[in-house]
Amino acid sequence: MQHLCPEEPLTPSEPLISIPGAGESHCCLLHQPPRGPLHLRDCRVVRELQGILGQTKLTLPRVFIGGRYIGGAEEIRQLHEIGQLKKFVEGLPAAESGVCEMCGGYGFILCHECNGSHKCYSEKGDTIGFRSCTDCNENGLIRCPSCSAVAL
Incomplete structure:
Protein backbone atom coordinates (compact mmCIF):
# COMPACT_ATOMS: atom_id res chain seq x y z
CA MET A 1 0.00 0.00 0.00
CA GLN A 2 2.92 2.37 0.48
CA HIS A 3 4.80 3.33 -2.65
CA LEU A 4 7.70 5.73 -2.53
CA CYS A 5 7.34 8.96 -4.41
CA PRO A 6 9.96 11.58 -5.17
CA GLU A 7 11.72 12.53 -1.94
CA GLU A 8 10.07 15.36 -0.07
CA PRO A 9 10.49 16.62 3.48
CA LEU A 10 7.81 15.59 5.96
CA THR A 11 4.75 17.62 5.06
CA PRO A 12 1.08 17.52 5.97
CA SER A 13 -1.12 15.06 4.14
CA GLU A 14 -1.99 16.15 0.62
CA PRO A 15 -5.09 14.53 -0.84
CA LEU A 16 -5.62 14.96 -4.55
CA ILE A 17 -9.19 15.95 -5.18
CA SER A 18 -11.21 17.45 -7.95
CA ILE A 19 -12.86 20.84 -7.62
CA PRO A 20 -15.52 21.20 -4.92
CA GLY A 21 -18.98 20.16 -5.99
CA ALA A 22 -17.79 18.39 -9.12
CA GLY A 23 -15.76 15.52 -7.78
CA GLU A 24 -15.77 12.39 -5.72
CA SER A 25 -18.01 12.16 -2.68
CA HIS A 26 -15.09 10.68 -0.74
CA CYS A 27 -13.28 14.02 -0.61
CA CYS A 28 -14.92 15.11 2.64
CA LEU A 29 -14.00 11.72 4.10
CA LEU A 30 -10.34 12.64 4.17
CA HIS A 31 -10.99 15.91 5.96
CA GLN A 32 -12.29 14.08 9.05
CA PRO A 33 -9.48 11.77 10.25
CA PRO A 34 -6.91 13.01 11.18
CA ARG A 35 -7.08 16.69 12.06
CA GLY A 36 -4.21 18.29 10.18
CA PRO A 37 -3.61 20.79 7.40
CA LEU A 38 -4.74 19.44 4.05
CA HIS A 39 -3.71 20.83 0.70
CA LEU A 40 -5.93 20.63 -2.35
CA ARG A 41 -4.36 19.64 -5.62
CA ASP A 42 -6.00 20.21 -8.95
CA CYS A 43 -7.23 17.16 -10.87
CA ARG A 44 -4.89 18.09 -13.74
CA VAL A 45 -2.09 16.21 -11.99
CA VAL A 46 -3.83 12.86 -12.51
CA ARG A 47 -1.57 11.98 -15.46
CA GLU A 48 1.51 12.71 -13.38
CA LEU A 49 0.06 10.59 -10.57
CA GLN A 50 -0.62 7.75 -12.99
CA GLY A 51 3.03 7.83 -14.02
CA ILE A 52 4.30 7.84 -10.43
CA LEU A 53 2.05 4.98 -9.33
CA GLY A 54 2.23 3.03 -12.59
CA GLN A 55 -1.55 2.73 -12.79
CA THR A 56 -3.77 3.93 -15.62
CA LYS A 57 -7.12 3.82 -13.83
CA LEU A 58 -7.19 6.02 -10.75
CA THR A 59 -9.92 7.46 -8.62
CA LEU A 60 -9.46 10.57 -6.53
CA PRO A 61 -8.59 11.46 -3.82
CA ARG A 62 -5.07 10.04 -3.31
CA VAL A 63 -3.05 10.85 -0.17
CA PHE A 64 0.68 11.36 0.19
CA ILE A 65 2.34 12.05 3.55
CA GLY A 66 5.98 13.05 3.66
CA GLY A 67 6.49 11.99 0.05
CA ARG A 68 5.11 8.51 0.69
CA TYR A 69 1.97 7.27 -1.05
CA ILE A 70 -0.57 6.17 1.58
CA GLY A 71 -3.59 5.35 -0.56
CA GLY A 72 -7.03 6.42 -1.64
CA ALA A 73 -10.20 6.98 0.36
CA GLU A 74 -10.75 3.29 1.12
CA GLU A 75 -7.16 2.72 2.27
CA ILE A 76 -7.31 5.81 4.49
CA ARG A 77 -10.59 4.62 6.00
CA GLN A 78 -9.12 1.17 6.71
CA LEU A 79 -5.97 2.63 8.27
CA HIS A 80 -8.10 4.88 10.48
CA GLU A 81 -10.37 2.02 11.58
CA ILE A 82 -7.47 -0.21 12.65
CA GLY A 83 -5.63 2.68 14.33
CA GLN A 84 -2.65 2.74 11.94
CA LEU A 85 -3.31 6.16 10.40
CA LYS A 86 -2.16 7.81 13.61
CA LYS A 87 1.45 6.65 13.10
CA PHE A 88 1.57 8.32 9.67
CA VAL A 89 0.43 11.70 10.96
CA GLU A 90 2.37 11.85 14.23
CA GLY A 91 4.63 14.87 14.22
CA LEU A 92 2.61 16.78 11.65
CA PRO A 93 1.46 20.27 12.66
CA ALA A 94 -2.12 20.56 13.87
CA ALA A 95 -4.71 22.11 11.63
CA GLU A 96 -5.34 25.79 12.00
CA SER A 97 -8.84 26.48 13.19
CA GLY A 98 -11.10 28.61 11.08
CA VAL A 99 -12.04 28.83 7.45
CA CYS A 100 -10.71 31.13 4.76
CA GLU A 101 -12.85 34.26 4.72
CA MET A 102 -12.42 34.72 0.97
CA CYS A 103 -13.52 31.29 -0.31
CA GLY A 104 -15.19 29.70 2.71
CA GLY A 105 -12.66 26.88 2.69
CA TYR A 106 -13.38 25.68 -0.85
CA GLY A 107 -10.07 26.88 -2.29
Whole structure:
Protein backbone atom coordinates (compact mmCIF):
# COMPACT_ATOMS: atom_id res chain seq x y z
CA MET A 1 0.00 0.00 0.00
CA GLN A 2 2.92 2.37 0.48
CA HIS A 3 4.80 3.33 -2.65
CA LEU A 4 7.70 5.73 -2.53
CA CYS A 5 7.34 8.96 -4.41
CA PRO A 6 9.96 11.58 -5.17
CA GLU A 7 11.72 12.53 -1.94
CA GLU A 8 10.07 15.36 -0.07
CA PRO A 9 10.49 16.62 3.48
CA LEU A 10 7.81 15.59 5.96
CA THR A 11 4.75 17.62 5.06
CA PRO A 12 1.08 17.52 5.97
CA SER A 13 -1.12 15.06 4.14
CA GLU A 14 -1.99 16.15 0.62
CA PRO A 15 -5.09 14.53 -0.84
CA LEU A 16 -5.62 14.96 -4.55
CA ILE A 17 -9.19 15.95 -5.18
CA SER A 18 -11.21 17.45 -7.95
CA ILE A 19 -12.86 20.84 -7.62
CA PRO A 20 -15.52 21.20 -4.92
CA GLY A 21 -18.98 20.16 -5.99
CA ALA A 22 -17.79 18.39 -9.12
CA GLY A 23 -15.76 15.52 -7.78
CA GLU A 24 -15.77 12.39 -5.72
CA SER A 25 -18.01 12.16 -2.68
CA HIS A 26 -15.09 10.68 -0.74
CA CYS A 27 -13.28 14.02 -0.61
CA CYS A 28 -14.92 15.11 2.64
CA LEU A 29 -14.00 11.72 4.10
CA LEU A 30 -10.34 12.64 4.17
CA HIS A 31 -10.99 15.91 5.96
CA GLN A 32 -12.29 14.08 9.05
CA PRO A 33 -9.48 11.77 10.25
CA PRO A 34 -6.91 13.01 11.18
CA ARG A 35 -7.08 16.69 12.06
CA GLY A 36 -4.21 18.29 10.18
CA PRO A 37 -3.61 20.79 7.40
CA LEU A 38 -4.74 19.44 4.05
CA HIS A 39 -3.71 20.83 0.70
CA LEU A 40 -5.93 20.63 -2.35
CA ARG A 41 -4.36 19.64 -5.62
CA ASP A 42 -6.00 20.21 -8.95
CA CYS A 43 -7.23 17.16 -10.87
CA ARG A 44 -4.89 18.09 -13.74
CA VAL A 45 -2.09 16.21 -11.99
CA VAL A 46 -3.83 12.86 -12.51
CA ARG A 47 -1.57 11.98 -15.46
CA GLU A 48 1.51 12.71 -13.38
CA LEU A 49 0.06 10.59 -10.57
CA GLN A 50 -0.62 7.75 -12.99
CA GLY A 51 3.03 7.83 -14.02
CA ILE A 52 4.30 7.84 -10.43
CA LEU A 53 2.05 4.98 -9.33
CA GLY A 54 2.23 3.03 -12.59
CA GLN A 55 -1.55 2.73 -12.79
CA THR A 56 -3.77 3.93 -15.62
CA LYS A 57 -7.12 3.82 -13.83
CA LEU A 58 -7.19 6.02 -10.75
CA THR A 59 -9.92 7.46 -8.62
CA LEU A 60 -9.46 10.57 -6.53
CA PRO A 61 -8.59 11.46 -3.82
CA ARG A 62 -5.07 10.04 -3.31
CA VAL A 63 -3.05 10.85 -0.17
CA PHE A 64 0.68 11.36 0.19
CA ILE A 65 2.34 12.05 3.55
CA GLY A 66 5.98 13.05 3.66
CA GLY A 67 6.49 11.99 0.05
CA ARG A 68 5.11 8.51 0.69
CA TYR A 69 1.97 7.27 -1.05
CA ILE A 70 -0.57 6.17 1.58
CA GLY A 71 -3.59 5.35 -0.56
CA GLY A 72 -7.03 6.42 -1.64
CA ALA A 73 -10.20 6.98 0.36
CA GLU A 74 -10.75 3.29 1.12
CA GLU A 75 -7.16 2.72 2.27
CA ILE A 76 -7.31 5.81 4.49
CA ARG A 77 -10.59 4.62 6.00
CA GLN A 78 -9.12 1.17 6.71
CA LEU A 79 -5.97 2.63 8.27
CA HIS A 80 -8.10 4.88 10.48
CA GLU A 81 -10.37 2.02 11.58
CA ILE A 82 -7.47 -0.21 12.65
CA GLY A 83 -5.63 2.68 14.33
CA GLN A 84 -2.65 2.74 11.94
CA LEU A 85 -3.31 6.16 10.40
CA LYS A 86 -2.16 7.81 13.61
CA LYS A 87 1.45 6.65 13.10
CA PHE A 88 1.57 8.32 9.67
CA VAL A 89 0.43 11.70 10.96
CA GLU A 90 2.37 11.85 14.23
CA GLY A 91 4.63 14.87 14.22
CA LEU A 92 2.61 16.78 11.65
CA PRO A 93 1.46 20.27 12.66
CA ALA A 94 -2.12 20.56 13.87
CA ALA A 95 -4.71 22.11 11.63
CA GLU A 96 -5.34 25.79 12.00
CA SER A 97 -8.84 26.48 13.19
CA GLY A 98 -11.10 28.61 11.08
CA VAL A 99 -12.04 28.83 7.45
CA CYS A 100 -10.71 31.13 4.76
CA GLU A 101 -12.85 34.26 4.72
CA MET A 102 -12.42 34.72 0.97
CA CYS A 103 -13.52 31.29 -0.31
CA GLY A 104 -15.19 29.70 2.71
CA GLY A 105 -12.66 26.88 2.69
CA TYR A 106 -13.38 25.68 -0.85
CA GLY A 107 -10.07 26.88 -2.29
CA PHE A 108 -11.75 28.46 -5.32
CA ILE A 109 -13.57 31.74 -5.98
CA LEU A 110 -15.47 33.14 -8.97
CA CYS A 111 -13.25 34.51 -11.69
CA HIS A 112 -13.01 38.30 -11.57
CA GLU A 113 -12.52 38.54 -15.34
CA CYS A 114 -15.71 36.76 -16.44
CA ASN A 115 -17.71 36.73 -13.17
CA GLY A 116 -17.89 32.95 -13.31
CA SER A 117 -19.42 32.62 -16.78
CA HIS A 118 -16.16 31.39 -18.40
CA LYS A 119 -16.96 33.75 -21.33
CA CYS A 120 -15.40 37.14 -22.07
CA TYR A 121 -16.32 39.66 -24.73
CA SER A 122 -13.44 40.36 -27.10
CA GLU A 123 -12.91 42.87 -29.90
CA LYS A 124 -9.42 41.72 -30.92
CA GLY A 125 -8.61 41.57 -34.62
CA ASP A 126 -11.31 40.34 -36.96
CA THR A 127 -13.09 38.32 -34.28
CA ILE A 128 -15.64 40.25 -32.28
CA GLY A 129 -17.73 38.38 -29.76
CA PHE A 130 -17.46 36.06 -26.84
CA ARG A 131 -14.49 33.80 -26.21
CA SER A 132 -13.59 31.37 -23.44
CA CYS A 133 -12.00 33.06 -20.46
CA THR A 134 -8.32 32.19 -20.13
CA ASP A 135 -8.07 33.14 -16.46
CA CYS A 136 -10.38 30.47 -15.02
CA ASN A 137 -11.26 26.80 -15.33
CA GLU A 138 -14.27 25.47 -17.23
CA ASN A 139 -16.49 26.16 -14.21
CA GLY A 140 -15.60 29.87 -14.05
CA LEU A 141 -13.47 29.40 -10.93
CA ILE A 142 -9.95 30.47 -10.02
CA ARG A 143 -7.82 29.32 -7.09
CA CYS A 144 -8.34 31.34 -3.95
CA PRO A 145 -5.45 33.81 -3.77
CA SER A 146 -5.79 33.91 0.01
CA CYS A 147 -5.44 30.23 0.92
CA SER A 148 -4.56 28.13 -2.12
CA ALA A 149 -1.38 26.18 -1.43
CA VAL A 150 -0.84 24.97 -4.98
CA ALA A 151 0.88 26.94 -7.70
CA LEU A 152 0.06 25.79 -11.23
